[in-house]
Every structure is written in structure tokens, then in C-alpha cells.
Amino acid sequence: MNTTEPTPASTTDYDVIIIGGSYAGLSAALQLARARRRILVVDAGHRRNRFATNSHGFLTRDGQPAADIAAEGRANVAAYPNVGWHDGVATAARHDGGIDGHAFVVELDGARTVRGARLVLATGVRDDLPHIDGLAERWGKSVFHCPYCHGYELNEGRIGVLASGPLSVHQAQMLPHWGHVTFFTNGVCSLDDAQRADLQARGVQIDETPVLRLVNVATVVLEDGRQEIMTGLFTYGRVHMSSPIAEQLGCAFDAGPLGPFIRTDESRQTTVPAVFAAGDAMRAASSVALAVADGAMAGVGAHRSLLFGVTPFAAPMMAVASSASALATESSSASATESASASHSGAR
Ligand SMILES: Cc1cc2nc3c(=O)[nH]c(=O)nc-3n(C[C@H](O)[C@H](O)[C@H](O)COP(=O)(O)OP(=O)(O)OC[C@H]3O[C@@H](n4cnc5c(N)ncnc54)[C@H](O)[C@@H]3O)c2cc1C
16 A cells, blocks of 8 residues: 555546536545545536436435436535536547556547546436337336336326336336236237236236327327226336447446446446446446445545555455545445345346
């Protein structure tokens, strides 16, 4: 451990550049701001949950406007004088030497560049929704993907699950805890006998008539002319990286049930040294709470690598444990618990 070396940031504009200024990026920024590092947050302003008015399941902010939670987070971070903010897009990033061999050049809006010693990618994902007439405009209002986020508010009413592939069976199996479920297989999900029996045992009605469109709040119009009035609908889309930067930098990805996510180790470092990732971009199971937790870990991870040097991917945190803060210790154990629960929830 050598804390007397000059910080690698001395030839850079910023110690850490955080790309993505929503829940994960803000949480990383807060840790780094409080560590008195010079940081820049770059944010294009397209949160994944911008289609929903309220956010649920984040302790102390349950049911509050998703935009307010993000705005208050931004205000928390902006209160620190060592934080810079850029409203815009990081259009490219590349590795570029630096005192310890790790510095990055980030291009902003295709117009100018900034240099940072560490990067945190908190760029999130975008949802590629099933092509059903009327679905996109109801996304986040009466059509959802996560029952933990929006299931309770349906008040145990009629819930439709719109199949988008084989994984939809899992969604239909989960939802009876939130209401009376009809599974619309819509020609994209064929059930074997065991799945059919399992769904029926859970009280799920199976409707195999093709879906024509959605109307009103959440009414499913079927090809045979029936209109099934639902309280709310659930479906899975495919998820894609919101930004190509992780790929540009050479980060490894893992295959999730709904799409790829950036591989990280316990400190949230990616397979590219000195590049960290947090939030939906690096996990299969997503929520504001998990993004905030990841962000805190990535912020601390990036700070540790400034202090003690870059460690290889998956290096045990024990190397710096002697100076671990209470926060970091808690974050490590939270991470272990969360890995277990993420593998339990898989896609949801
Ligand atoms: C409809 C819907 C409803 C949801 N409801 C809930 C809920 O009730 N409760 C809950 O816990 N979770 C909910 N979620 C999940 C939640 O939205 C995500 O888990 C959370 O937003 C992840 O936070 P994040 O910071 O990782 O990514 P995001 O919030 O998606 O933020 C990523 C940020 O990075 C920016 N960005 C991306 N690329 C670049 C770039 N190149 N340059 C600059 N900026 C960039 C984006 O513009 C965006 O601001 C919902 C999701 C959806 C789709």
C-alpha cells in the first residue's frame, strides 16, 4: 500500500468521470464527492423509468415521483464544489495512458474531450418492447415488467401477462401473488404439459388467442373479437445497453435472460482495469435500490483504485481491508447477499 505516490489524476482533468447521472451514477458520485475527488458527471437525462410517474420499493421514497428522486439525488451531489456536471452525451471513450497507465479520454457530444483517471459507467439499459399495437404508449402506466415495482398498486385485480418468449412463463408463474392472472400466449409461447399444469395449479388462466391490440387502460383486444378488461399488464422486452462505450472500451459482458450486461467484480470494476460499472448496465435484476447500492460500491471501488492502485479484475477486496470504511465493509456483505438474491430473482 502506498499512499504517498502522486495521485494518477494529476495529469487529468478529473479523478473520475461518471457516465450516466441517474440513480447509480449519482450514488457513485456522492461517495467520490465526499472523498474530495474531482469528478465529472455526464448525463443525457433519459432514465429508464421515465415512462412511469411514481417509483416504488426504494426505502424512504416509496411511491414518490421517480423524477423527484433523481432530481434530489442530483441536488445532493451538486452541493459539493468538487463535482462538475455536463448535461449531454458521452459519445465515445478510449484508454489513454496516464501516470499509472490508466487514464481515459471521454468525448462529450462529439465536440470536445475531457480526461479522467477512472471511469464509472452508469449508463443503464433501454427496453426493446414487444410489438403489440398500443403497448408502447402504456409502458410504465398500465404495462410493466417488474411486479415488485408496480404489482401492489393493481390491488389484486385482473392482471394480464403478454407473452414475448419462453421466459414469459416465469412472469405468469410469479404474478398470482399480485392478482388474478390471465396468460396471453399470443402465438409466441408454446406451453408443454408440465408448464400448463403448473400455471393452472397457480390459478393462472391461459388464453392462446392472438392479441390484436391494447385499448383503454389495459384492455386486451383479441383476434376472435373478445375484449378482456385488465387492471394492468406485464410483459418482458429485450434490454440493450444505452451506450456503446463499455463495448468500445473492451469490457466483457455476461448474457442475462433479457439481454447482455457488463461483467463486474465485487468492487464493481469491469474486466477493463480502472473502469467501473453500476446499475442496470451491469446486472440482470434491476431496481432503483440496487442501482444505488451498486453506485455506492463503484464509487468506493474507483476511489480505492486511486488510493491504492488498480487491482486486477475479481481481486479480493481484502487487499485493502485494513483501511476499509464501515460503508465499504457493509457494501461488501450487501453485495454477497444481493448476488444470491439476484440469482434467485433472475429476470423479473
Ligand atoms: C417503466 C419502468 C418502471 C420502473 N419502475 C421502477 C420502480 O417503481 N421501482 C424501482 O426500483 N425500479 C423501477 N424501474 C427500474 C429502474 O428504472 C432502474 O432499475 C433504474 O433506473 C436503474 O438506474 P441506473 O442509474 O442504472 O440507470 P438509468 O436510471 O436508466 O440511468 C442511466 C442514465 O445514463 C444516461 N446515459 C446513458 N448513456 C449515456 C451517455 N453515453 N452519455 C451520457 N449519459 C448517458 C441516461 O440518459 C440516464 O440518465 C422501472 C423501470 C421501468 C422501465
